[in-house]
Amino acid sequence: MKSLKINNRFTAELPADPELTNEIRQVKNTLFSYVNPTKPSNPELIHASEEVAELVGISKEEIQSDEFLNVFSGKDILPETQPYAMCYAGHQFGNWAGQLGDGRAINLTEVENKNQFYTLQLKGAGKTPYSRTADGLAVLRSSIREYLCAEAMHYLGVPTTRSLSLILSGDQVLRDILYNGNPAYEKGAVVCRVAPSFIRFGSYEMLTARNELKNLKQFVEYTIKHYFPEITGEPKEQYIQFFQEVADTTRKMILHWQRVGFVHGVMNTDNMSIHGITIDYGPYGWLENYDPDWTPNTTDSQNRRYRFGNQPQVAQWNLFQLANALYPLVNEAAPLEKILDSFIIDFEEDYKIMFLSKLGIFTSSDTDNKIIKGLEEILQLSETDMTIFFRNLSQIKKEDSVEQAFEKIEYAFYLPQEIKDTILDAWQKWLSVYLKRLSSETLSDEERASKMNEINPKYVLRNYMAQLAIDTADKGDYSLVDELFQLLKNPYAEQPKSEKWFAKRPDWARTKVGCSMLSCSS
Known part of the structure; x- marks a missing residue:
């Protein structure tokens, strides 16, 4: 595609794996390995995003070309590019996992368009030195979920990777969907996802764990130079500012997750972006009924580490691991600890403002904490659909009676027959307090509803x-x-x-x- 402006900064400026064989191995003193995608037998374009294509510099006409199909299925390599897989480590479910790396993702190239840089990465394009015991491929079902979800998140206003294309490989892939000893062949597929970069917390963890401090310093400085150019000052101050920026963008990302009811499902440190964007859409899900203890991940069903209500705390824990990785460059714990300590405090302040906005409350009052806590508890008394409840809440008017207000939200109940006696009484009491609180808001019912409907989505990818x-x-x-x-x-x-x-x-x-x-x- 002649319209693409290739600019491979990552491979040009950082140490490469000198070994070119695509064999599973421990890869040391490097940040990436050159590797070509596995050629698909009969690729077929299922869907492509014209908006993302335009973002990276690809025209609508090019999307329908054989070149687009062949490049983004992994069949052909773009001229002047050399695909690569990144080497990183990470903590998985709270435990150190050592080297992980791009086991089923291959970065095609970096491109520049309108003074912005993007990395184009194929997910499911075949084996790499980091594939461990796997084949590096992906199946159609998970590829559809990734492709749709990344774009859905973007339009919800949640920081995320983007999806360029979804392509059927033409090959069969063997998978055990429930890990219960019943593998079956499924259709293979490849997604091209797009981000400023795919650098993760685990990228730095790996270097520190191996005591590759020269590479750590070079990599952090590379990251700051290209992705955080506003950071200036002495090196040590830059490293601290960098950590602060990552903490801030991560906090804002998690706040958006909680706002729309998204549960990532596998918040390992190798799945955390230094850009504060959502990456690696695996066993994710949206809350149906409001349940802070819900996790969509079967692997997490016992301990529920990555449950909806624990996502802010996990983000802080992951940032603690990143702080440990950066510590050899800072050689002082206090500034990093200060940032970590303020993470949950800042999050809770932001969460309160966000939650009140979902309720259509845009001024502050002494009763606000009680309203929030009361609702969080009452939503769990009987299964209540989070998306429908908050969306329909905007229909309530200041002059409504408690009974009228209740009628406007009762569609959200999964088991309406349960809403009686003590549960009904609890809802009526909360709605009474809520209506009184709305009466003190200066916005008209129409203005308030409009603002609420910009915050509470009507449609999510259930x-x-x-x-x-x-x-x-x-x-x-x-x-x-x-x-x-x-x-x-x-x-x-x-x-x-x-x-x-x-x-x-x-x-x-x-x-x-x-x-x-x-x-x-x-």
């Missing part, structure tokens, strides 16, 4: 929706993939023709594989 798209795509019908793609580009709009997607999780999806909980199998 797991059952993604599974329906997967089921139809598995039969060769990709229309639902496109329907959801278009729907989720305007998640805050009413979209009357798509009202069927503004619905609670159907009963059949409560326990169905891919709809309730998911494994990391992809």
Whole structure:
């Protein structure tokens, strides 16, 4: 694609693996290994994002070309590029895992467009030196989930990687979807995802763990130079500022997750971006009924480390690991500890403002904490759909009676027959306090509803929706993939023709594989 402006800063400026064989191994004193994608047998373009193509400098016409298909399926290599897999380590489920690396991701190249830099990465493009016991490939179901979710998150206003293309490889891939000894062949696919870079917390952890401090210093300075150019001063001060920036953007990202009810499912340090963007969409999910203890990841079902309500604390824990990795450059704990200590304090302040905004409360009052805590508790008394509840809350007017207000939110209840006696009494008491609080707001009902509907999405990528798209795509019908793609580009709009997607999780999806909980199998 002649329109792409290639600029491979990462490979030009950082140490490469001198070994060129694509064998599984420990790779030391380097940040990446050159490796070519596995050639697919019969690639077929399922979907591509014109917006992301334009972002990186690809025209609409080029999307339909054989060159686009061949490059972004891994069949052909772009001229003047040399694909590579990154070497990094990480903590997985709280335990040090040692070397991990891009086991099923291959970076094609970096491009420059309109003074912005982007890395183009194929996920599911084959084995790398970091694949461990796996084949480096990906299946259609996980690829559809990644492709749709990254774009859905972007339009929700959540910092994220982007999706350029979804391509069927034409090959069969063996996977054990539930890790229960029943492997089966599935259709293989490749997603091209786009980000400023795919540098992770674990990238620095690896260098410090191996005592490769010269490379650590070079890599941190490279990162600051290219991605945080506003940071200046003495080297030590730059390293501290860098950590502060990562902590701040991470906090804001998690705040958005909590705002829309997103649960990442596998917040290992190798899945945390230094850009504060959401990466690695695996066993993620959206809260259906509001449950802070819910995790979508079957691997996490016992300890629930990555449950919805624990995401801020896990983010802080992961930042602590990053601080440990940067410590050899700073040689002083106090400034790093100060940033870590303030993380949850700052998050809780931001969370309060965010939560009140979801409620349509834009001024402060002494009763606000009580309103928030009361609602968080009452939402769990009976299964209550988070997305529907907050969206319909905007319909309540200041002059409504408690009974009128209740009618406007009762569609959110999964088991309406349970809303009686003490549960009904609790809702009526909360709504009474809420209505009184609304009466002190200066915005009109219409103005408040408008602002609330910019914060509370009407449509999110519920797991059952993604599974329906997967089921139809598995039969060769990709229309639902496109329907959801278009729907989720305007998640805050009413979209009357798509009202069927503004619905609670159907009963059949409560326990169905891919709809309730998911494994990391992809």
